[in-house]
Amino acid sequence: MNLNFNQLWRYQDDFLHGIQTTLTLTLIATVAGMLIGLAGALLSNNRQPAVRLAVRTYVEIIRNTPALIQIFLIFFVLPFAGLRLPPFEAAALALSIYMGAYTVEIFRSGLASIPKSQIEAGLCLGLSQFQLFRYVILLPAMRNVYPSLASQVILILLGSSLASQVSADELFHTAAFVESRTYRSFEVYAVVCAIYFTMVLSLRLIFVGVERIAFRWPTRR
Numbered sequence: 001m002n003l004n005f006n007q008l009w010r011y012q013d014d015f016l017h018g019i020q021t022t023l024t025l026t027l028i029a030t031v032a033g034m035l036i037g038l039a040g041a042l043l044s045n046n047r048q049p050a051v052r053l054a055v056r057t058y059v060e061i062i063r064n065t066p067a068l069i070q071i072f073l074i075f076f077v078l079p080f081a082g083l084r085l086p087p088f089e090a091a092a093l094a095l096s097i098y099m100g101a102y103t104v105e106i107f108r109s110g111l112a113s114i115p116k117s118q119i120e121a122g123l124c125l126g127l128s129q130f131q132l133f134r135y136v137i138l139l140p141a142m143r144n145v146y147p148s149l150a151s152q153v154i155l156i157l158l159g160s161s162l163a164s165q166v167s168a169d170e171l172f173h174t175a176a177f178v179e180s181r182t183y184r185s186f187e188v189y190a191v192v193c194a195i196y197f198t199m200v201l202s203l204r205l206i207f208v209g210v211e212r213i214a215f216r217w218p219t220r221r
Contacts, residue, residue, distance in 0.1 A: 005187050011178045018174030019195060025092055025170060026157045032096035033156070034149070037103025044108050055104065062101035068162045070094045075166040091163035091170075099156050106148045110141035143215040150207040154200055171195060 008015075044055045062070065075090040085093065114137050122136035142149075164173035175192040179185050 003187060004184060005191070007182045007184055008178065008187060008191060011174075011181070014174050014178060015171070015191070015195070018169065018171035019199070021088065021168065021170040022157070022160050023199070025088070025095060025160045025163060025168070026153065028092045029095035029099045029156050029160070030153050032092075033099025033103050036096065036100025037105075037107045040100065040104035041107035041111055044104065045111075059101045059104050062098055063105075067094065067098045067159055068165060070098060071162055071166055087163070087166045087168040090166055091160070091168045095156060095160060095163070098159075099152065102152055103149065106145045106152065107141070110145035111137060113144045114141055146207075146211055146215060150204075150211075153207075154203055157199060157203065158196065 040055050040058070043051050046052055046055075071091055071094040074085065074094045075087065078085065078090075118136060118140075119132065122132045127136065160170055161172035163170050164176060167173065171192060175188050179188040182188065
């Protein structure tokens with residue numbers, strides 16, 4: 001097999017744009033998904049059975065259906081309801097909802113891991129409800145679930161390639177475009193594979209650094 005990577009250099013701007021779009025999709029889905037997850041985790045303990053049922057239904061439906069179908073539903077079905085979204089926005093919304101369903105369970109397990117005695121100690125110190133949630137519940141819970149959250153972000157980064165199916169111009173869609181112009185399938189997808197690997201490895205290093213800085217207080221005496 002005669003390999004030739006030289007033809008790919010003329011498309012470096014396309015690859016850079018694809019990388020930027022992929023990272024932007026990942027960032028939007030991560031931030032929105034974590035907000036959805038935190039809200040859902042708090043509502044899952046609501047006194048109203050209907051609220052708890054709504055959260056549980058959302059989690060079960062999203063977690064037990066393919067992300068690609070969810071993207072298709074938002075991109076192809078919502079226009080029939082009068083809401084037409086461009087490919088990037090549709091993919092970002094679908095990935096945010098998908099991320100949110102998983103982070104609901106992650107945050108819920110983190111909140112449940114906080115001992116009641118720790119909460120009672122905070123109340124005895126006279127902390128307000130906001131201070132109690134911020135310092136006594138949220139930060140220790142975040143430390144407990146941080147590895148799971150980091151893994152989920154990486155899965156979203158890799159799963160963003162599904163957005164190519166609705167023509168969102170992320171990295172995998174760019175690869176298909178370049179391959180159709182150069183007919184160098186192996187070279188194109190080898191480069192894309194290396195780019196994904198580099199992005200994932202970079203994210204892992206960032207997560208390790210953040211963990212050492214943000215969660216460095218001791219856990220035991």
